[in-house]
Structures are given as structure tokens and as C-alpha cells.
Amino acid sequence: DLQLNYYSQSCPRAEEIVKEQVIKLYHKHGNTAVSWIRNLFHDCMVKSCDASILLDTTKEQKSEKTSQRNFGMRNFKYIETIKEALENECPNTVSCADIVVLSARDGVVMLGGPHIEMKTGRRDSKGSYLTEVENFIPNHNDSMSLVLSRFQSVGVDTEGTVALLGAHTVGRVHCVNIVNRLYPTVDPTLDPNYANYLKGRCPSPNPVLKAVEYARNDRVTPMVLDNVYYKNILSNKGLLIVDQQLVSDPTTYPFVEKFANDNGYFHSQFAKALIILSENSPISGDKGEIRKVCRHVNK
Numbered sequence: 001d002l003q004l005n006y007y008s009q010s011c012p013r014a015e016e017i018v019k020e021q022v023i024k025l026y027h028k029h030g031n032t033a034v035s036w037i038r039n040l041f042h043d044c045m046v047k048s049c050d051a052s053i054l055l056d057t058t059k060e061q062k063s064e065k066t067s068q069r070n071f072g073m074r075n076f077k078y079i080e081t082i083k084e085a086l087e088n089e090c091p092n093t094v095s096c097a098d099i100v101v102l103s104a105r106d107g108v109v110m111l112g113g114p115h116i117e118m119k120t121g122r123r124d125s126k127g128s129y130l131t132e133v134e135n136f137i138p139n140h141n142d143s144m145s146l147v148l149s150r151f152q153s154v155g156v157d158t159e160g161t162v163a164l165l166g167a168h169t170v171g172r173v174h175c176v177n178i179v180n181r182l183y184p185t186v187d188p189t190l191d192p193n194y195a196n197y198l199k200g201r202c203p204s205p206n207p208v209l210k211a212v213e214y215a216r217n218d219r220v221t222p223m224v225l226d227n228v229y230y231k232n233i234l235s236n237k238g239l240l241i242v243d244q245q246l247v248s249d250p251t252t253y254p255f256v257e258k259f260a261n262d263n264g265y266f267h268s269q270f271a272k273a274l275i276i277l278s279e280n281s282p283i284s285g286d287k288g289e290i291r292k293v294c295r296h297v298n299k
């Protein structure tokens, strides 16, 4: 079972080592901290927090990273940097799944979010679940009722879902995920000045998939995990359809207002929901394994 400080006997400095590495990496590549938060969602949502997202494609199976829903995910190689630091001190002890969770926790702090107590003791999957990804991770233009039901299935309620989407207060979105709101006509729910900015970022209606054309999720404080996201969507400056729907849907709107008015309250609800997500069906006992390298299963 998961517990606080699971490694206190087997690797007393485990959490400290993860934090040191997250801080170091943040100072070299600030966007690593952003990636760690997205990693937690894309790993934990699909079956369990079991580091299945981290596995590379092999002869036997294709990586979850190849799913369209995981498009744009980056910095996986730096997970290995964290893992190597842990292996140096305590070989074969700390799971990649716990690295996913602890690095997200520390990434949140680097981006000015709350410190969140997270349990550890997860084990790593022995395979990936590419074909399952689309059953769990919603698309950027799915309906709010589908989004809410997906999160409900892992125990996150409506308020928690609205809080978790606040993660879109950091990072970027590639033009492929935006152009459907700009061309041939501008989505009427989009602020016209903001639409012009987005057209400047994404000048072509048919962007090349891998082109480095993207817009910041939040232009005001793009590297701070704050409630500006909610202020943006209240003024029709949501980037994705799913973001903007939080305002137009009457079940989510009250929470948008609450979070927009109170950053501390947003942080507390974000923390609560991230813990629930991080505890989604962990692998424990003698199932799974502790990977030696996060991108492939043990030989």
C-alpha cells in the first residue's frame, strides 16, 4: 500500500534526491517542471500511476508516447537523469512510477504552486497500454460531460476536475490543437484580440504536425502555477475548447469563478485533486517491478 515516505528505511534520501534533481533541471530547462506535471496526468489517468507512459516502443509493443493524446509531451530523457541519481545511491529501490509522482510534486513547487504531501510505494508496469490511452485521456475538443465522467472514474469530482485543468496555466499548446478555433472562421467564443494574437502564432490553417509552432497556455504568467488561467477563460482567452468549456458549462462555471477570485483556494483544491489522481490504482505487493531504467522494462 502507498504510504508517506515509503523509502524512509530503504532509501532515506530518495525524496531529497528527486527534489535536488528537479531543482537542477529546472534551472537548466525551466520547462522540465511543466513536463513533470503533465506526466503525472498522462501516466496516472491511464489505468494507474505505473510509469507505463515512460516505456519506449519495442518489438513487442508500441509506446504510449505515440498516442495522439500524448502529443507534445517532452523531457522524458531527464526522467532518466533523476533515475540515475537514485540508482547511484540506492540501486533497484525507487520506482519510476514514484519518480513520476514526486517530480510532479516538486515541479509544482518550482512553478510557485503549493507543496503537496504525496504517498509513495508504487511499482512499475511491465508493459504499456497504447490502445487504452484514448479511453482515459480526453481529447482537447471533447464535451465537458465526457471530460467530467473520465475524471469521475478515477475519483476526481467536478471541482477537482476544474482545479486540475488549471495546470493549463503553464506550458504550451501546438498550433494543430488550436487552428480549428481560428480557421476558416474564428470561434465566436474567443476574444477577438486574443484570436489575432493566436493567428500570429499560428499563421497557417494546416500546420505541420511537428513544427515548433505553438502558443503559451497563459501569456500573463506562463511559468507560474496560478489562477490567471481562470481569469483568462472568464475573459474568453481560453486556448483549447476544453478550457473554454469550463466557463460555458453551468456545472463547472461556479468553480471557475471561485478559483479566479482566490489563488490560495485554487492551490488547495489543485493539491487535493492531484493527490487523488496520483493514488489511482497503484501496483503493489509482488506485482510489477522496480525498473532499472525508466524507458524499458527489466531484462
Ligand code: HEM
Pocket (backbone or CB within 6 Å): 034, 035, 037, 038, 041, 071, 072, 073, 074, 138, 139, 140, 141, 147, 164, 165, 167, 168, 170, 171, 172, 173, 174, 175, 177, 240, 242
Ligand atoms: C480534459 C483534460 C485535458 C485535455 C483534453 C488536455 C489537453 C492538452 C493539450 C491538447 C495540450 C497541448 C499539447 C501540445 O500541443 O503540445 C496540453 C498541454 C498540457 N497539459 Fe493538458 N489536458 C487535460 C488535462 C490536463 C491535466 C489534468 C493536467 C495536469 C494536472 C494537464 C497538464 C498539461 C500541461 C502541464 C501542459 C503543457 C505541456 C508542455 O508545455 O509541455 N493537462 N493538454
Ligand SMILES: [Ca+2]
Pocket (backbone or CB within 6 Å): 042, 043, 044, 045, 046, 047, 048, 049, 050, 051, 052, 053
Ligand atoms: Ca499509466
